[in-house]
Amino acid sequence: MDAETRITELLVRADEIVKAAPARRDESAVIGQAGEVLERARDLLDEVTDDERRRALASQVSRRIGDLDRALVASFAGPSPGVRRAPTRGVEPARIPPNQHLTAGFPVLHVGRMPDTPDQRWTLTVTGQVVERRRWSLAQLQAMPTVTDRSDFHCVTGWSRLDNDWTGLRVRDVLELAGARPGATHAIVAGHPAYTTNLDLEVLRRDDVLLAWAHDGEPLTREHGGPLRLVVPSRYGWKSVKWVTEIRLLDRDVPGYWEERGYHDVGDPFLEQRFR
Ligand SMILES: Nc1nc2c(c(=O)[nH]1)N[C@H]1C(S)=C(S)[C@@H](COP(=O)(O)O)O[C@H]1N2
Ligand SMILES: [Mo]
Numbered sequence: 699m700d701a702e703t704r705i706t707e708l709l710v711r712a713d714e715i716v717k718a719a720p721a722r723r724d725e726s727a728v729i730g731q732a733g734e735v736l737e738r739a740r741d742l743l744d745e746v747t748d749d750e751r752r753r754a755l756a757s758q759v760s761r762r763i764g765d766l767d768r769a770l771v772a773s774f775a776g777p778s779p780g781v782r783r784a785p786t787r788g789v790e791p792a793r794i795p796p797n798q799h800l801t802a803g804f805p806v807l808h809v810g811r812m813p814d815t816p817d818q819r820w821t822l823t824v825t826g827q828v829v830e831r832r833r834w835s836l837a838q839l840q841a842m843p844t845v846t847d848r849s850d851f852h853c854v855t856g857w858s859r860l861d862n863d864w865t866g867l868r869v870r871d872v873l874e875l876a877g878a879r880p881g882a883t884h885a886i887v888a889g890h891p892a893y894t895t896n897l898d899l900e901v902l903r904r905d906d907v908l909l910a911w912a913h914d915g916e917p918l919t920r921e922h923g924g925p926l927r928l929v930v931p932s933r934y935g936w937k938s939v940k941w942v943t944e945i946r947l948l949d950r951d952v953p954g955y956w957e958e959r960g961y962h963d964v965g966d967p968f969l970e971q972r973f974r
Contacts, residue, residue, distance in 0.1 A: 705759070712739070727764045795967035832876045854935065879947070885948060
């Protein structure tokens with residue numbers, strides 16, 4: 699059976715579970731089961747060789763996962779709980795983008811479930827417009843040359859957290875190992891459960907763009923995207939994909955999860971590019 703047929707079967711199976719939900723008592727168990735089936739379908743997407751078909755199936759998978767997310771997370775926008783404001787006194791005003799305030803803590807923001815994949819089974823795949831599709835385990839990534847970079851983090855919901863010390867790998871180095879094809883201009887970065895965002899390669903190759911596994915000297919916690927997250931300081935936080943599993947290079951710009959829902963394709967906080 700080819701990947702396409704298997705994916706279609708898994709989609710139908712997930713729909714079945716969801717449609718059976720009203721007859722059951724535990725909604726979150728239903729969401730969990732359907733989510734697992736959809737994650738299996740998503741894992742097979744890479745095996746669909748036809749670009750057009752893969753895109754169509756990917757959007758069917760992510761739309762369904764999105765539906766589960768909406769069932770789990772009633773509201774995402776607006777001030778997040780746990781955001782305590784910090785005084786801006788003594789902070790260089792130019793560091794704070796328009797209409798942002800500083801936060802004292804480190805809020806947790808995401809749609810959908812956190813993955814429970816153990817670190818030993820975590821992999822990162824670099825694929826798409828590359829010379830060679832590559833996949834590394836977390837241990838392999840952590841054996842590569844490591845950097846620590848201090849940067850500011852700006853969430854589109856209004857909070858900014860300054861002076862984050864991120865430790866990990868430069869995305870640029872990982873891209874070099876896979877080899878970007880000449881036509882590659884953009885990337886879709888994917889993280890669990892079906893979260894994606896688009897970035898252009900020029901940004902991804904900057905010094906401060908990391909695949910991080912530590913924050914402020916401590917191992918990155920699961921809720922903040924551990925064991926591996928993308929960090930893109932020059933863009934709003936939604937571009938900093940948590941639980942990152944794949945970087946797919948493309949020869950065009952394709953919107954990700956929030957971009958499909960109206961957020962800006964670029965997302966520069968200093969230009970206040972929140973929505974299109
Ligand atoms: N996989 C995944 N990554 C994600 C998100 C998400 O929903 N799923 N949310 C993004 C948003 S909107 C923000 S602001 C940051 C928040 O990171 P934090 O929870 O570590 O503060 O994660 C980003 N990365
Ligand atoms: Mo955000």
